[in-house]
Amino acid sequence: xxxxxxxxxxxxxxxxxxxxxxxxxxxxxxxxxxxxxxxxxxxxxxxxxxxxxxxxxxxxxxxxxxxxxxxxxxxxxxxxxxxxxxxxxxxxxxxxxxxxxxxxxxxxxxxxxxxxxxxxxxxxxxxxxxxxxxxxxxxxxxxxxxxxxxxxxxxxxxxxxxxxxxxxxxxxxxxxxxxxxxxxxxxxxxxxxxxxxxxxxxxxxxxxxxxxxxxxxxxxxxxxxxxxxxxxxxxxxxxxxxxxxxxxxxxxxxxxxxxxxxxxxxxxxxxxxxxxxxxxxxxxxxxxxxxxx
Amino acid sequence: xxxxxxxxxxxxxxxxxxxxxxxxxxxxxxxxxxxxxxxxxxxxxxxxxxxxxxxxxxxxxxxxxxxxxxxxxxxxxxxxxxxxxxxxxxxxxxxxxxxxxxxxxxxxxxxxxxxxxxxxxxxxxxxxxxxxxxxxxxxxxxxxxxxxxxxxxxxxxxxxxxxxxxxxxxxxxxxxxxxxxxxxxxxxxxxxxxxxxxxxxxxxxxxxxxxxxxxxxxxxxxxxxxxxxxxxxxxxxxxxxxxxxxxxxxxxxxxxxxxxxxxxxxxxxxxxxxxxxxxxxxxxxxxxxxxxxxxxxxxxxxxxxxxxxxxxxxxxxxxxxx
Numbered sequence: 303x304x305x306x307x308x309x310x311x312x313x314x315x316x317x318x319x320x321x322x323x324x325x326x327x328x329x330x331x332x333x334x335x336x337x338x339x340x341x342x343x344x345x346x347x348x349x350x351x352x353x354x355x356x357x358x359x360x361x362x363x364x365x366x367x368x369x370x371x372x373x374x375x376x377x378x379x380x381x382x383x384x385x386x387x388x389x390x391x392x393x394x395x396x397x398x399x400x401x402x403x404x405x406x407x408x409x410x411x412x413x414x415x416x417x418x419x420x421x422x423x424x425x426x427x428x429x430x431x432x433x434x435x436x437x438x439x440x441x442x443x444x445x446x447x448x449x450x451x452x453x454x455x456x457x458x459x460x461x462x463x464x465x466x467x468x469x470x471x472x473x474x475x476x477x478x479x480x481x482x483x484x485x486x487x488x489x490x491x492x493x494x495x496x497x498x499x500x501x502x503x504x505x506x507x508x509x510x511x512x513x514x515x516x517x518x519x520x521x522x523x524x525x526x527x528x529x530x531x532x533x534x535x536x537x538x539x540x541x542x543x544x545x546x547x548x549x550x551x552x553x554x555x556x557x558x559x560x561x562x563x564x565x566x567x568x569x570x571x572x573x574x575x576x577x578x579x580x581x582x583x584x585x586x587x588x589x590x591x592x593x594x595x
Numbered sequence: 596x597x598x599x600x601x602x603x604x605x606x607x608x609x610x611x612x613x614x615x616x617x618x619x620x621x622x623x624x625x626x627x628x629x630x631x632x633x634x635x636x637x638x639x640x641x642x643x644x645x646x647x648x649x650x651x652x653x654x655x656x657x658x659x660x661x662x663x664x665x666x667x668x669x670x671x672x673x674x675x676x677x678x679x680x681x682x683x684x685x686x687x688x689x690x691x692x693x694x695x696x697x698x699x700x701x702x703x704x705x706x707x708x709x710x711x712x713x714x715x716x717x718x719x720x721x722x723x724x725x726x727x728x729x730x731x732x733x734x735x736x737x738x739x740x741x742x743x744x745x746x747x748x749x750x751x752x753x754x755x756x757x758x759x760x761x762x763x764x765x766x767x768x769x770x771x772x773x774x775x776x777x778x779x780x781x782x783x784x785x786x787x788x789x790x791x792x793x794x795x796x797x798x799x800x801x802x803x804x805x806x807x808x809x810x811x812x813x814x815x816x817x818x819x820x821x822x823x824x825x826x827x828x829x830x831x832x833x834x835x836x837x838x839x840x841x842x843x844x845x846x847x848x849x850x851x852x853x854x855x856x857x858x859x860x861x862x863x864x865x866x867x868x869x870x871x872x873x874x875x876x877x878x879x880x881x882x883x884x885x886x887x888x889x890x891x892x893x894x895x896x897x898x899x900x901x902x903x904x905x906x907x908x909x910x911x912x913x914x915x916x917x
Contacts, residue, residue, distance in 0.1 A: 390804060395698055422806030432797035436819050449807035449815055496801065503805055 338367040339537035340506035343404040352396035358565040371548035374558035379566030388424035425505035431492035435485030442484040446503035470498035490521020633889035670864040674836040676772025681779040689787035712781035720845030723774030732764035735858040766848040768862040779832035790824025823909020830902030840866035
């Protein structure tokens with residue numbers, strides 16, 4: 303599959319040059335403020351687990367300040383693709399990949415690029431909330447700084463905790479009990495705590511792997527509101543099984559599918575509304591109308 | 596109102612249940628019987644000497660002066676030296692095996708550490724005496740030269756003499772402790788390895804996704820999770836170190852003094868006392884030795900029980916059995 307990138311939101315790229323997206327930046331992109339997130343480009347990404355190919359030539363662009371939804375049935379490589387974006391894929395034994403992932407034009411897999419730096423700049427929130435249970439809520443938020451051996455003063459620390467918890471929509475609920483253990487919160491609160499923790503290290507991109515699938519509808523709504531607010535500062539990529547959620551939160555979407563016995567890939571991509579109202583590919587039409595999934 | 600339920604077991608289930616219960620109870624019964632036997636044999640000694648058995652440091656049966664004060668101190672010293680040496684090594688081995696080693700050699704490393712546990716204690720004794728001691732006394736001399744002002748490292752001899760007295764540094768609690776640590780390491784390492792492996796993958800991934808280094812993940816996720824197992828495993832190996840016999844017997848030269856100068860020649864532990872004096876003991880001396888054995892039994896039981904409780908009550912211990 304060539305590196306052709308379709309869809310109204312992402313303008314077409316040419317195959318012969320990689321890593322030069324800066325030369326063809328959209329006009330509006332030049333006026334982006336630095337805080338609206340980074341541009342992520344996946345270029346011909348393929349993945350294997352112990353010799354079995356699970357992703358075939360996936361190319362996708364995620365512009366700054368947008369929410370991209372990855373939708374599709376189970377087992378078609380959405381989560382694998384997501385984990386490739388922040389270099390978590392290689393932590394699995396027997397995992398291999400091909401292709402490039404560009405963060406603001408620079409390949410994060412280039413030799414000499416630090417793994418931990420890529421993961422710091424591209425944060426991730428997982429399906430099952432995983433706060434550190436033995437640590438307090440405040441310590442959970444700043445855990446990322448401890449993990450990367452960065453020190454901040456006490457006052458900065460308190461400001462950071464308040465700022466991240468506010469952005470995650472959790473501040474009002476926990477401001478009086480910041481010293482309580484992180485594991486003592488409800489599922490939805492834990493997930494928002496994980497979002498706050500991910501925000502504390504200052505990422506430019508936030509990846510979310512089905513963040514609401516283990517949560518009740520109220521918590522889901524809170525998190526979707528959080529995603530909408532984060533859009534102005536970050537690029538968000540969210541894997542979701544819930545098509546209505548994709549419609550609610552994302553501006554563009556990519557439909558993944560894997561045929562029987564074949565590796566997964568992107569069947570169609572474009573603005574989310576267009577994908578649901580007017581899908582070009584019959585397989586997309588079948589999926590969004592619920593004929594399979 | 597809930598109703599009482601009966602499982603309605605089949606005959607084969609009932610037979611197995613009964614058999615397993617009997618065998619399980621017999622383990623407790625055997626341990627209790629050993630303790631009872633030792634306690635019963637201690638009665639004559641404790642009756643004769645009373646509490647002076649615990650305060651007298653000399654062991655001179657011909658003068659009717661018997662006491663395990665010095666021996667107890669020596670036992671604890673050797674065990675603590677073994678712990679101080681083995682604890683950091685066991686943690687680092689276990690952490691390396693679970694988090695740092697390439698997957699290909701991980702099983703080899705596990706086998707290597709477990710093999711350390713399979714080596715007989717007397718081999719470690721011979722190793723300690725013939726191979727380790729000549730080098731260890733150089734280290735002991737260096738320590739007493741530079742830190743001899745601290746009572747622990749002081750040795751009653753001139754460390755700075757041109758021809759220094761080697762025999763004042765041999766057969767010490769320090770060298771015995773080093774040899775015992777080799778036996779304590781695999782035990783502690785095995786327990787620690789088991790709990791490190793159980794650190795939840797979700798938390799590990801969260802730490803990695805935040806940009807954590809491998810050491811960061813270990814520090815923030817693995818070690819806090821495994822705290823109970825670390826302490827439990829250490830106490831378990833302490834129990835082993837307290838009762839270690841063959842290696843200590845070969846290395847030390849018996850001396851019945853209460854002293855904390857671990858680098859100095861001469862010390863005694865309960866197990867070495869029993870093993871060394873068993874052969875030519877009269878009936879009353881035998882009772883005294885068995886009393887010392889009873890004391891060791893009680894100490895080991897307390898340490899191991901405390902270890903098991905600690906591990907069981909901790910997060911990591913919930914699924915570990917020691």
